[in-house]
Amino acid sequence: MSANKIEAPDAHISYADAIDYWTGVPATVDGVLGGFGHTTLPKTDVKGSIAFLRRISRLYPAFEESGKKLGSRGCDVGAGIGRVTRDVLSKFCSKIDLVEPVVPFANQIRIELERKNLLDKLGDVLQIGMQDFTPDPEKYWFIWCQWCLGQLKDAHLVEFLRRCKSGLQKDGLIFVKENNTSTLMDEFDNTDSSVTRADQSFRRLFDEAGLELLDAEVQQGLPQGLFPVRSYALRPKQDS
Ligand SMILES: C[S@@+](CC[C@H](N)C(=O)[O-])C[C@H]1O[C@@H](n2cnc3c(N)ncnc32)[C@H](O)[C@@H]1O
Numbered sequence: 001m002s003a004n005k006i007e008a009p010d011a012h013i014s015y016a017d018a019i020d021y022w023t024g025v026p027a028t029v030d031g032v033l034g035g036f037g038h039t040t041l042p043k044t045d046v047k048g049s050i051a052f053l054r055r056i057s058r059l060y061p062a063f064e065e066s067g068k069k070l071g072s073r074g075c076d077v078g079a080g081i082g083r084v085t086r087d088v089l090s091k092f093c094s095k096i097d098l099v100e101p102v103v104p105f106a107n108q109i110r111i112e113l114e115r116k117n118l119l120d121k122l123g124d125v126l127q128i129g130m131q132d133f134t135p136d137p138e139k140y141w142f143i144w145c146q147w148c149l150g151q152l153k154d155a156h157l158v159e160f161l162r163r164c165k166s167g168l169q170k171d172g173l174i175f176v177k178e179n180n181t182s183t184l185m186d187e188f189d190n191t192d193s194s195v196t197r198a199d200q201s202f203r204r205l206f207d208e209a210g211l212e213l214l215d216a217e218v219q220q221g222l223p224q225g226l227f228p229v230r231s232y233a234l235r236p237k238q239d240s
Pocket of ligand 1: 015018019022032033034077078079080081082083084099100101102105128129130131146147148151152
């Protein structure tokens, strides 16, 4: 009966608790990477992401052509202090918009890019949650979401991805790089009020959002004891 009903892991997510947690974390690489900033994680992650983007460009020439013909503006979602923009997206995009709701992180983005002489790549910093983000139509060559989608409830994630689809230029893609549980079950994490999703859950939610999975790859070489990390390349389903 209802007294025994087990709630889905994402039912426990509180957006306010998540913002409180992240606001108390130092605005550093170590902070956004949960204390793994001084391990091999950041370098391995960056190398893996660059290789994945290059591979997808090789395998899907329409994607590469789209960047050349229509422009190469990117969007970094749940951007933290701009680590992914600084180390990965700046190598591919002419300009990058960043979505990050936590004030000290959003303020740090400009400083991180300035240090690396990358201010010319900085587009808009949108200080909002992804649940409130609606990209302008057909604005982006690609949208990159890394280590942040667990902050959204399932239904909001599907809606968010649907809105992202409309924000893609022709032949643009959505990239997702996230932890996966090692089981078929999603797990709630009380620390930052997020869920870690099983690979199967992501695939189901992508499908619900009208996205076709082009490719997926497990990040190799991460420090021991972490969840598996998977990168996904997605495009709007042709019939949606
Ligand atoms: C683990 S950090 C990852 C940051 C960055 N993507 C990276 O890989 O360096 C998670 C990020 O998600 C952000 N975040 C939390 N809730 C969010 C929401 N509702 N919408 C967008 N970002 C959110 C946090 O503020 C934090 O910057």
